[in-house]
Amino acid sequence: xxxxxxxxxxxxxxxxxxxxxxxxxxxxxxxxxxxxxxxxxxxxxxxxxxxxxxxxxxxxxxxxxxxxxxxxxxxxxxxxxxxxxxxxxxxxxxxxxxxxxxxxxxxxxxxxxxxxxxxxxxxxxxxxxxxxxxxxxxxxxxxxxxxxxxxxxxxxxxxxxxxxxxxxxxxxxxxxxxxxxx
Amino acid sequence: xxxxxxxxxxxxxxxxxxxxxxxxxxxxxxxxxxxxxxxxxxxxxxxxxxxxxxxxxxxxxxxxxxxxxxxxxxxxxxxxxxxxxxxxxxxxxxxxxxxxxxxxxxxxxxxxxxxxxxxxxxxxxxxxxxxxxxxxxxxxxxxxxxxxxxxxxxxxxxxxxxxxxxxxxxxxxxxxxxxxxx
Numbered sequence: 324x325x326x327x328x329x330x331x332x333x334x335x336x337x338x339x340x341x342x343x344x345x346x347x348x349x350x351x352x353x354x355x356x357x358x359x360x361x362x363x364x365x366x367x368x369x370x371x372x373x374x375x376x377x378x379x380x381x382x383x384x385x386x387x388x389x390x391x392x393x394x395x396x397x398x399x400x401x402x403x404x405x406x407x408x409x410x411x412x413x414x415x416x417x418x419x420x421x422x423x424x425x426x427x428x429x430x431x432x433x434x435x436x437x438x439x440x441x442x443x444x445x446x447x448x449x450x451x452x453x454x455x456x457x458x459x460x461x462x463x464x465x466x467x468x469x470x471x472x473x474x475x476x477x478x479x480x481x482x483x484x485x486x487x488x489x490x491x492x493x494x495x496x497x498x499x500x501x502x503x504x505x
Numbered sequence: 506x507x508x509x510x511x512x513x514x515x516x517x518x519x520x521x522x523x524x525x526x527x528x529x530x531x532x533x534x535x536x537x538x539x540x541x542x543x544x545x546x547x548x549x550x551x552x553x554x555x556x557x558x559x560x561x562x563x564x565x566x567x568x569x570x571x572x573x574x575x576x577x578x579x580x581x582x583x584x585x586x587x588x589x590x591x592x593x594x595x596x597x598x599x600x601x602x603x604x605x606x607x608x609x610x611x612x613x614x615x616x617x618x619x620x621x622x623x624x625x626x627x628x629x630x631x632x633x634x635x636x637x638x639x640x641x642x643x644x645x646x647x648x649x650x651x652x653x654x655x656x657x658x659x660x661x662x663x664x665x666x667x668x669x670x671x672x673x674x675x676x677x678x679x680x681x682x683x684x685x686x687x
Contacts (some may be wrong), residue, residue, distance in 0.1 A: 326513035327540075328506040333513075341633075344578065356510075359543045361579050362616055395542050396526065400609035400678050401616055422607065422676045427582035434544055434583060434616075436607075451523075452665045492674035494581050 329354050360432040364404035367423060367437055368415055370445040373458035375480065376413045379470055380454040386453020387400060387470035389417075390437065390477065405438045413456045414448030417441065424480065425494040426473045435473050439481070453496050472497050525575050527605060542614040546586035547574020549619055549663050550597055552627040555640035556660065559594045561652055562636040569652035569678030572619065572659065573597075587620045599623065606662065607676040608655045617655050621663070621672060654679050671686045 324347045327334055332351035339346055339355055347356040367390060368375040376388045382406050391412040396406040406417050417440035426435040459465075461482040469475045476497075486489045506529045509516055514533035518519055521528055529538040549572060550557040573594040577586040588599050589609045599622035608617040631638050641647075643664040651657045658679075666672045 326508055326510055328508055329517075330512050331508035331513050333517075336509075357576070358579055360579055361541045361542060390578050394539070395616070397540055397542055397614040398611055400611050401607075401676070402678075403611075404611070422586040422674065425583075425604065427584070429585075430578055432579040434577070438617075490640075492604065494583070496584075 324356065324357070327352060328356060342382045360434055362395040362401065362404075363392055363433055363435040364395045364401045365390050365409060365435070365437050366417055366420070367411045367439045367477060368409055368413065368442045368447075369439065370442040370458055371491060372485070373411055373460050374464075374481065375409075375415055375442060375447055375456065377450070377453040378455040379452070381452050384470035384499070386454070386470050388465055389470040389474050391421060391438070394433070395436075401436050405436070406440075409440075410450070412453050414450055415446060416443040418443055421490065422492055423490055424477050425492070426476075427496045428473070428492070428498070430499045437477055447459065455471040457472055499503055506538065506540070509534060509536060510538065525561040526573040542616055544575045544583065544586075545574055545617040546583045546590060547572050547613055547617070547619050548591045548599055548602070549586045549621045549659060550591055550595065550599055550624045550629075551621065552624040552640055555565040555642050556646075556663065557591075557595055557624060557629055557638065558641055558646070559632070559635040560637040561634070563634050566652035568636070569650050570647055571656050574617070574619070577618075577681070582687045583618050584620060587618070588622075591622075592632070594635050595634040597628060597633055600625055603672065604674055605672055607674070608630055608658075609676070609678045611678065612678070612681045622654070647656055 327349035330352045334347045334471050335350055336345050379389055391409040393408040402420050409415050409417050420438040420440040423439040436496055503505040512534045516529045518527050535546035559569055561567050573591040575590040584602050584643040589599050590663040591599050602620040606619040625686055
């Protein structure tokens with residue numbers, strides 16, 4: 324961020340009066356431009372005990388497998404966003420959505436929210452950001468080709484929870500420096 | 506948003522190729538500038554069955570009562586942000602934090618996350634964005650002077666849950682047009 328989105332003038336990066344962290348501040352109109360974490364929303368889509376995975380057709384982690392997920396958009400709820408991403412990436416319509424898993428990923432300033440859900444009629448396809456998709460039982464999952472740590476952890480927990488039928492909402496931290504339960 | 510934060514040129518607002526919603530796109534460098542929901546993090550700070558509320562010294566809703574909460578910052582976890590806000594607004598240090606309540610507020614593109622917690626030694630004060638603070642039992646809360654719907658709903662649920670000792674994580678939608686459980 325180098326120029327003021329409001330007036331086009333140059334920006335300074337300093338601690339404004341009354342604040343305690345560096346912000347982008349316009350040298351002309353003095354507007355402060357805050358930069359905040361982004362929310363990733365996604366699903367753990369289930370049909371007959373199997374989970375719907377997508378093979379990524381885009382970077383990062385092209386060719387690796389993931390749960391359908393992406394950036395939450397303005398004007399939608401986290402639930403709507405998770406359902407939208409599942410349609411976009413796996414052409415699946417979801418029902419019975421229940422919040423399941425939250426991750427803080429502070430080194431990239433993201434919060435991830437995953438909903439458990441059922442897939443309507445077990446129907447799915449391959450969206451433009453995927454090269455393949457399909458339902459996987461625990462023993463069928465390509466564990467060595469999972470795209471991101473949050474995906475691996477969510478899948479491991481899901482199959483463990485499915486044994487007991489209890490699915491508590493969990494929140495924890497994924498950090499490149501450390502990893503601990505929040 | 507009128508000017509490109511990267512190069513200072515003018516922006517267009519249109520649907521980029523391969524996308525399905527309007528974005529701010531630079532007329533010169535063609536960078537797409539995404540605008541996403543923001544996360545509000547806060548606490549339900551408890552000591553001996555009472556909840557710590559702050560009277561707002563800033564707009565919006567100046568003079569009304571709220572739970573300590575504010576914008577999540579880059580580089581922190583939601584838990585760290587909620588603890589930070591509780592220190593900033595009520596000078597209280599919190600322990601035993603447990604995720605409790607999530608709200609989607611799509612008409613202002615926000616996600617709110619509240620943690621239940623205990624207040625260390627029951628100690629608190631008044632931060633610069635508050636004009637007063639204090640612990641309130643359910644019957645003492647100024648219910649007609651609560652700043653925001655999410656605060657009223659969280660407080661009502663907290664005291665109901667406290668009767669049973671069960672505090673499930675809930676997510677629902679607060680919308681100026683409708684209000685329903687997600």
